[in-house]
Amino acid sequence: MSAPRSLAGPIAALINEFSKLPTIGPKTAARLVFHLLNRPRHEAQALAEAIIAVKDHVRLCSVCFSLTEDDPCAFCTDERRDASTICVIAEAKDIYAIERTGVYHGRYHVLGGLISPMDGIGPAQLHVKELVERIGSEKPNEIIVATNPNAEGEATAIYLSRLLQPLGVAVTRLAYGLPIGGDLDYADEITLAKALEGRRHL
Amino acid sequence: MRLDRVALSNFRNYSTLELALSSGVNVFLGENAQGKSNLLEAIAMLGTGKSFRTTRDAEVIREGLELASIAGTATMRAGSVHLSCTVTRGARGTRKVYTVNGQAVRYAAFLGRAKVVTFVPADLHLIDGAPSGRRGLLNSALAQDDVRYFRHLARYQRAVQQKAALLRSGEHPDAALLQIYDEAIVEIGTELMLARDHFVRELAREAERAHAHLAPHERLTVRYHPNVPFEGATRDAVITAFRARLRERAAAEAQRATCLVGPHRDDLVLELDARALDVFGSQGQKRTAVLALKIAEYTVMRDRNDEAPLLLLDDVLSELDDARARALVAVLAGAEQAFVTATHLPPELQAARRFRIVAGAVEAA
Ligand SMILES: Nc1ncnc2c1ncn2[C@@H]1O[C@H](COP(=O)(O)OP(=O)(O)OP(=O)(O)O)[C@@H](O)[C@H]1O
Numbered sequence: 001m002s003a004p005r006s007l008a009g010p011i012a013a014l015i016n017e018f019s020k021l022p023t024i025g026p027k028t029a030a031r032l033v034f035h036l037l038n039r040p041r042h043e044a045q046a047l048a049e050a051i052i053a054v055k056d057h058v059r060l061c062s063v064c065f066s067l068t069e070d071d072p073c074a075f076c077t078d079e080r081r082d083a084s085t086i087c088v089i090a091e092a093k094d095i096y097a098i099e100r101t102g103v104y105h106g107r108y109h110v111l112g113g114l115i116s117p118m119d120g121i122g123p124a125q126l127h128v129k130e131l132v133e134r135i136g137s138e139k140p141n142e143i144i145v146a147t148n149p150n151a152e153g154e155a156t157a158i159y160l161s162r163l164l165q166p167l168g169v170a171v172t173r174l175a176y177g178l179p180i181g182g183d184l185d186y187a188d189e190i191t192l193a194k195a196l197e198g199r200r201h202l
Numbered sequence: 203m204r205l206d207r208v209a210l211s212n213f214r215n216y217s218t219l220e221l222a223l224s225s226g227v228n229v230f231l232g233e234n235a236q237g238k239s240n241l242l243e244a245i246a247m248l249g250t251g252k253s254f255r256t257t258r259d260a261e262v263i264r265e266g267l268e269l270a271s272i273a274g275t276a277t278m279r280a281g282s283v284h285l286s287c288t289v290t291r292g293a294r295g296t297r298k299v300y301t302v303n304g305q306a307v308r309y310a311a312f313l314g315r316a317k318v319v320t321f322v323p324a325d326l327h328l329i330d331g332a333p334s335g336r337r338g339l340l341n342s343a344l345a346q347d348d349v350r351y352f353r354h355l356a357r358y359q360r361a362v363q364q365k366a367a368l369l370r371s372g373e374h375p376d377a378a379l380l381q382i383y384d385e386a387i388v389e390i391g392t393e394l395m396l397a398r399d400h401f402v403r404e405l406a407r408e409a410e411r412a413h414a415h416l417a418p419h420e421r422l423t424v425r426y427h428p429n430v431p432f433e434g435a436t437r438d439a440v441i442t443a444f445r446a447r448l449r450e451r452a453a454a455e456a457q458r459a460t461c462l463v464g465p466h467r468d469d470l471v472l473e474l475d476a477r478a479l480d481v482f483g484s485q486g487q488k489r490t491a492v493l494a495l496k497i498a499e500y501t502v503m504r505d506r507n508d509e510a511p512l513l514l515l516d517d518v519l520s521e522l523d524d525a526r527a528r529a530l531v532a533v534l535a536g537a538e539q540a541f542v543t544a545t546h547l548p549p550e551l552q553a554a555r556r557f558r559i560v561a562g563a564v565e566a567a
Pocket residue numbers: 213214215216232233234235236237238239240241261262263264265517543545
């Protein structure tokens with residue numbers, strides 16, 4: 001669906017810009033635009049400035065490739081964080097999921113994607129070489145590979161474990177589990193089988 | 203199982219339709235291009251979530267509109283279930299949403315709730331057509347039968363695509379990565395092969411029995427022809443054979459930059475009195491064998507599940523001669539529920555529940 005033709009230029013233009021964003025379709029885009037039209041000017045100004053500020057001031061950390069204003073980032077420079085573990089994730093946004101758990105206090109390393117030859121992405125396109133260098137210089141004890149349990153996440157995790165283990169570092173993966181509050185009856189068979197394989201002593 | 207009601211909205215040439223269906227045989231009668239096959243297609247989509255006529259989902263949406271939906275209520279052993287499938291045309295492609303009892307679910311949870319066996323004129327080429335058609339029969343039956351098969355198949359195909367892309371990526375593909383994809387292909391491919399081996403044994407038994415009724419003087423045999431031959435259907439035997447074959451063919455795979463080994467190249471072999479049907483069979487012999495295979499597919503699906511699948515026949519009765527049509531009608535008569543399209547009422551189906559379809563409107567006849 002494209003914006004109705006009768007709408008004035010700036011409205012149609014903003015609907016069009018919003019529709020380019022992930023998870024936002026044309027209908028949601030139109031709702032956002034009409035919402036903004038009903039708000040005071042300074043709110044719109046603040047939104048526009050925040051968007052530009054993100055682009056102008058946020059960059060990649062040269063050590064771990066997370067998004068940061070200061071290079072190296074706070075995760076890499078905070079002395080209270082445990083430098084003996086590095087958690088490897090596909091995308092910078094995955095850091096926020098792990099931080100929300102509140103139980104991880106080590107450092108991070110963002111790969112910048114997952115291995116997927118179909119998309120032209122091999123180890124050389126990811127920050128794998130930099131990870132190997134960090135292991136040499138920072139001498140961590142453990143690398144936690146926290147990629148998604150899909151085909152690409154699995155292949156990447158296995159690749160990394162075979163590459164890194166010979167460097168004398170322990171490589172671990174996130175355990176697969178059942179969703180908390182979920183019902184055994186409704187777990188799919190593969191999740192259940194993996195959860196069984198990964199069972200622990202009580 | 204029995205489909206009690208089906209409701210369509212903007213599906214192909216139907217704007218809205220609400221239809222109560224009977225157990226036993228339901229016949230959809232009408233002139234050409236009125237919507238008989240469209241209705242059958244919609245019913246099949248309630249089971250498989252996919253069209254049996256097209257891989258482009260948007261084609262089922264009524265021309266010029268954006269959203270098509272199919273809903274149905276079925277009675278199963280476990281009770282009544284409400285299913286729906288909605289197809290939406292959007293700026294970023296076509297989207298499908300499935301629900302079971304009003305809850306949105308993923309495809310894997312929708313697939314196989316209502317099991318269906320379809321028989322369409324294109325199936326008459328199952329024997330002389332490409333192997334992909336015969337693998338399609340196995341995949342469709344097994345994915346509906348067990349959702350684990352569906353998940354394995356999806357993962358397997360992904361691993362094969364990734365490996366093929368890696369082989370095409372340059373002169374020296376990353377050996378460590380190639381090994382990782384090969385391990386995934388062996389692990390998941392083995393599950394597919396074991397499931398197929400088991401299924402084809404049952405299919406063969408039923409097909410040979412059905413064929414003996416149709417052509418008592420000829421003997422049909424149906425065999426699974428795995429791309430990786432193995433002795434004894436145990437996991438270890440398959441894995442060992444699979445790994446050995448991959449090693450043997452590694453150079454050829456690298457040279458041709460494609461995946462040559464694994465169940466994506468499996469086939470079914472059909473023989474009549476020990477001679478290959480696709481090469482030596484007459485048209486009539488091939489049709490009889492297809493019919494036996496389809497009857498067997500229905501029987502095995504029914505016996506495996508304790509719940510009879512819906513049997514859907516699009517235009518096939520008119521494609522068969524009298525004796526073969528009678529054999530099929532006998533299967534229809536034994537089915538819990540079946541749907542048949544025809545331009546003229548076949549005499550054997552006088553007793554069936556009849557519907558007349560004219561330009562996307564259906565009336566009980
Ligand atoms: N997306 C669509 N929107 C509107 N009409 C459609 C759509 N797709 C197909 N049709 C129409 O549906 C009609 C075909 O219906 P269908 O294939 O069910 O015919 P049929 O009754 O099975 O005929 P036959 O006896 O020839 O097989 C055609 O007129 C076709 O133009």
